[in-house]
Amino acid sequence: MKLSQFIADDQQTKAQILALIELAKTIKNCPNDFASVLQGKSVAMIFEKPSLRTHVSFDIGIAKLGGHALYLGQQNGKLVERERVSDYAKNLSCYADVIVARVFEHSAIQGLAEHASVPVVNALCDLYHPCQGLADFVTIAEHFDDLSAVKLAYFGDGNNVSNSLMLLAATLGVDFTLVCPEGHGPEQSVYHQAQQIAKASGSKLVLTSDVSAIGEQDVLYTDTWVSMGDDTKVEDILASFKPLQVNHYLVAATGAKIVMHCQPAHLEEEITTALFDDTTYSVVFQQAENRMWAQYAVLTSLFEK
Numbered sequence: 001m002k003l004s005q006f007i008a009d010d011q012q013t014k015a016q017i018l019a020l021i022e023l024a025k026t027i028k029n030c031p032n033d034f035a036s037v038l039q040g041k042s043v044a045m046i047f048e049k050p051s052l053r054t055h056v057s058f059d060i061g062i063a064k065l066g067g068h069a070l071y072l073g074q075q076n077g078k079l080v081e082r083e084r085v086s087d088y089a090k091n092l093s094c095y096a097d098v099i100v101a102r103v104f105e106h107s108a109i110q111g112l113a114e115h116a117s118v119p120v121v122n123a124l125c126d127l128y129h130p131c132q133g134l135a136d137f138v139t140i141a142e143h144f145d146d147l148s149a150v151k152l153a154y155f156g157d158g159n160n161v162s163n164s165l166m167l168l169a170a171t172l173g174v175d176f177t178l179v180c181p182e183g184h185g186p187e188q189s190v191y192h193q194a195q196q197i198a199k200a201s202g203s204k205l206v207l208t209s210d211v212s213a214i215g216e217q218d219v220l221y222t223d224t225w226v227s228m229g230d231d232t233k234v235e236d237i238l239a240s241f242k243p244l245q246v247n248h249y250l251v252a253a254t255g256a257k258i259v260m261h262c263q264p265a266h267l268e269e270e271i272t273t274a275l276f277d278d279t280t281y282s283v284v285f286q287q288a289e290n291r292m293w294a295q296y297a298v299l300t301s302l303f304e305k
């Protein structure tokens with residue numbers, strides 16, 4: 001399956017997402033078969049925000065596929081404050097074969113994709129974190145044979161990570177419950193879009209602030225209560241978010257089999273240290289590892305003949 005770009009979770013069909021998940025698992029099984037996929041290719045990686053897993057998994061992953069990754073940190077702030085996004089895109093297209101970008105605003109990803117003559121991969125923006133979402137479904141698929149029977153619940157801030165999970169779940173037919181405090185729900189346009197997709201796929205999509213009413217779940221997921229670029233003070237939201245903390249009580253109440261977190265984790269805020277470290281449930285490092293395999297699948301698909 002050939003991809004021309006990878007910038008948002010509403011742009012891939014169910015068949016394409018399933019193919020990417022399968023390809024990631026195949027590459028994970030026999031990485032040597034893919035060792036020259038990026039031979040002679042260079043990837044320019046723009047980072048407007050900090051990164052550990054994304055930066056390292058792309059950098060090392062690209063090297064292992066035979067390519068060359070160039071890190072372009074943006075210590076001076078947003079892309080648009082230095083040059084037009086269109087000029088970044090056109091300049092980088094002169095040298096690079098792929099542009100990977102972590103940006104503040106999704107419009108910057110769209111601008112890069114519009115003006116670059118090479119594929120663009122979204123490495124996180126305000127609306128989506130598609131590489132994380134794909135890696136997470138690789139992880140879920142490693143634990144559950146039938147994805148369509150999985151019940152996934154996300155607790156916390158309606159953000160880029162929950163948007164990606166929600167759109168992917170809706171597309172794949174996975175039941176998805178989003179538990180957010182009042183006023184911290186998902187971007188309305190993304191929620192409406194996910195509702196439409198869920199209607200078509202038959203997946204059940206629930207948005208609630210009532211943690212006691214969510215019933216049985218297979219997978220519990222959480223992320224930071226305050227994302228990068230959000231200047232909300234944790235002290236100001238603590239009282240409304242604390243009931244949504246993912247902990248052993250929630251695992252027992254829902255009967256969940258696995259617990260996920262994209263990291264970095266704010267221990268004792270969105271998740272307890274005890275649960276984060278409890279490898280009976282916590283699959284956080286499997287998720288982190290799968291970032292690389294999922295991104296291999298994306299990069300490989302960009303260059304499929």
Ligand code: NVA
Pocket residue numbers: 124129159160161223224226227228262263264
């Ligand atoms: N929602 C988080 C994800 C970090 C990987 C953020 O945007 O900061």
